[in-house]
Amino acid sequence: MPTTATPEKTPADESTAPSATGIERLQSARVASDIQFLIARARGRGNSHANLMLAELDLKVRHFSVLSLVCTEERPTQRELGEFLDLDPSQIVALVDSLEERGAVRRETDPRDRRSKIVVPTESGHDLHEQAAALTRESEETVLQTLSPRERRQLRALLQKVAF
Amino acid sequence: MPTTATPEKTPADESTAPSATGIERLQSARVASDIQFLIARARGRGNSHANLMLAELDLKVRHFSVLSLVCTEERPTQRELGEFLDLDPSQIVALVDSLEERGAVRRETDPRDRRSKIVVPTESGHDLHEQAAALTRESEETVLQTLSPRERRQLRALLQKVAF
DNA sequence: TATTGTTATACTCTATAACTATA
DNA sequence: TATAGTTATAGAGTATAACAATA
Numbered sequence: 001m002p003t004t005a006t007p008e009k010t011p012a013d014e015s016t017a018p019s020a021t022g023i024e025r026l027q028s029a030r031v032a033s034d035i036q037f038l039i040a041r042a043r044g045r046g047n048s049h050a051n052l053m054l055a056e057l058d059l060k061v062r063h064f065s066v067l068s069l070v071c072t073e074e075r076p077t078q079r080e081l082g083e084f085l086d087l088d089p090s091q092i093v094a095l096v097d098s099l100e101e102r103g104a105v106r107r108e109t110d111p112r113d114r115r116s117k118i119v120v121p122t123e124s125g126h127d128l129h130e131q132a133a134a135l136t137r138e139s140e141e142t143v144l145q146t147l148s149p150r151e152r153r154q155l156r157a158l159l160q161k162v163a164f
Numbered sequence: 165m166p167t168t169a170t171p172e173k174t175p176a177d178e179s180t181a182p183s184a185t186g187i188e189r190l191q192s193a194r195v196a197s198d199i200q201f202l203i204a205r206a207r208g209r210g211n212s213h214a215n216l217m218l219a220e221l222d223l224k225v226r227h228f229s230v231l232s233l234v235c236t237e238e239r240p241t242q243r244e245l246g247e248f249l250d251l252d253p254s255q256i257v258a259l260v261d262s263l264e265e266r267g268a269v270r271r272e273t274d275p276r277d278r279r280s281k282i283v284v285p286t287e288s289g290h291d292l293h294e295q296a297a298a299l300t301r302e303s304e305e306t307v308l309q310t311l312s313p314r315e316r317r318q319l320r321a322l323l324q325k326v327a328f
Numbered sequence: 329t330a331t332t333g334t335t336a337t338a339c340t341c342t343a344t345a346a347c348t349a350t351a
Numbered sequence: 352t353a354t355a356g357t358t359a360t361a362g363a364g365t366a367t368a369a370c371a372a373t374a
Contacts (some may be wrong), residue, residue: 022244023328030297031232032248035316036210036225036304038323043207044250045327046200061200062341068195079355080186084196086208088343093357115350115355133194140200146325152199155326158319159202161310163209164187226364243332252366257334279332279373 042143050139057132058102062087064132066095070105070119071129077116104128206307214303221296222266226251228296230259234269234283235293241280242271268292 031037050061059067065085069076076084082092096119099105104125110116121129144152195201214225223231229249233240240248246256260283263269268289274280285293308316 022240022247025238026233026236026240026244026248028238029233029236030293031229033320033324034232034300034304035308035320035323036207036214036300037229038320038327039203039207039210040225041250041327042323043200043203046203050200060340061204065195065201068198069190069193072190072193074189074192076186076190077355080190083186084190086205089356090344090358091342110355113351113355117356129194136198136200140198144199144326147322151322151325154318155322156197156199156202158311158315158322159199159206160197161315162308162319163202163205224363241332253333254335254367255365274332277332277374281333 046139046143049143050136053135053139054132056135057128059128059132061136063095063099064129064136066092066119067099067104067121067125067129067132071121071126075118075120077110077118079116081119099125210303210307213307214300217299217303218296220299221292223292223296225300227259227263228293228300230256230283231263231268231285231289231293231296234263235285235290239282239284241274241282243280245283263289 026032047061050064054060054064062085066081069081069084078089078092078096081087081096082089085092087095096105096107096117100107103122105119105121107117108120110118144155147155190196211225214228218224218228226249230245233245233248242253242256242260245251245260246253249256251259260269260271260281263283264271267286269283269285271281272284274282308319311319
């Protein structure tokens with residue numbers, strides 16, 4: 001998907017050619033300054049880039065998210081994973097299934113409430129998480145390369161206020 | 165991490181109760197400070213909220229985006245729409261089809277390149293866009309209510325750097 | 329030959345409801 | 352009765368390839 005590599009384009013005659021890249025011209029649209037739109041576009045680009053990076057580990061971002069939550073000391077239940085990730089229970093089942101099949105996590109019945117399943121990482125799950133975390137860090141670095149470290153901290157702080 | 169409106173919570177007995185809402189506990193996960201993750205979560209929430217608002221007009225955000233680009237003076241072709249929205253040509257076809265069926269836009273063959281179709285709004289298309297724009301503004305207001313006006317401007321500026 | 333739009337198709341993601349086992 | 356997880360299924364979103372008309 002060579003969306004990038006826009007080679008220098010001869011400006012041509014402005015009066016006859018309405019061209020430009022097209023991208024620049026359309027910045028005047030109302031939607032182009034719509035924060036929701038910008039968020040959607042940023043997530044699309046970031047998500048596909050991260051998925052591309054994680055493909056090396058046969059993971060997708062959504063699996064990584066689950067793995068990352070599981071690799072804390074918090075011992076989350078499936079319900080809690082779903083709540084945090086804004087995914088419904090059936091989606092969590094599928095994600096945990098695939099992580100369990102490859103031996104990265106296992107389900108433990110919560111002794112305090114035998115309906116709940118706590119998802120815990122295996123040793124290789126921890127390893128996998130470390131590798132994946134390195135890749136997503138790298139991906140974030142690429143996607144946010146137009147931002148200074150200070151701007152990234154700002155962005156993170158602002159998004160945290162919006163996301164939760 | 166004092167994220168947002170986290171109401172004072174009685175810490176309870178740490179040794180027996182691992183509970184809390186679940187959301188707060190899991191903030192310690194690596195993924196919770198991952199900008200990509202925060203963007204994804206913000207877009208999920210915002211997108212569904214905006215879709216809910218736009219349902220009143222029988223529109224979705226993706227249709228609104230197209231309509232908004234078309235309602236500029238730039239007379240974009242389908243290809244340009246796809247480029248700007250990061251959607252592939254076949255998706256644009258479907259979106260323009262549905263907008264055309266309801267009489268909001270029509271296709272004009274570009275006289276300079278008869279392969280291209282310029283998508284232009286009808287009068288009722290302009291009306292629809294105005295109504296939809298008001299709703300998305302309202303939606304943005306709701307979703308970003310935890311941010312001050314200054315923070316919103318910051319967020320917009322940062323996202324514009326990332327999104328394009 | 330290459331590109332724009334179109335159609336067809338398949339695959340992923342998302343949403344919903346019904347079922348089970350516990351509470 | 353209500354809740355956590357599971358299963359099944361359908362719908363929306365996304366990606367790809369082949370084709371017609373035009374360049």
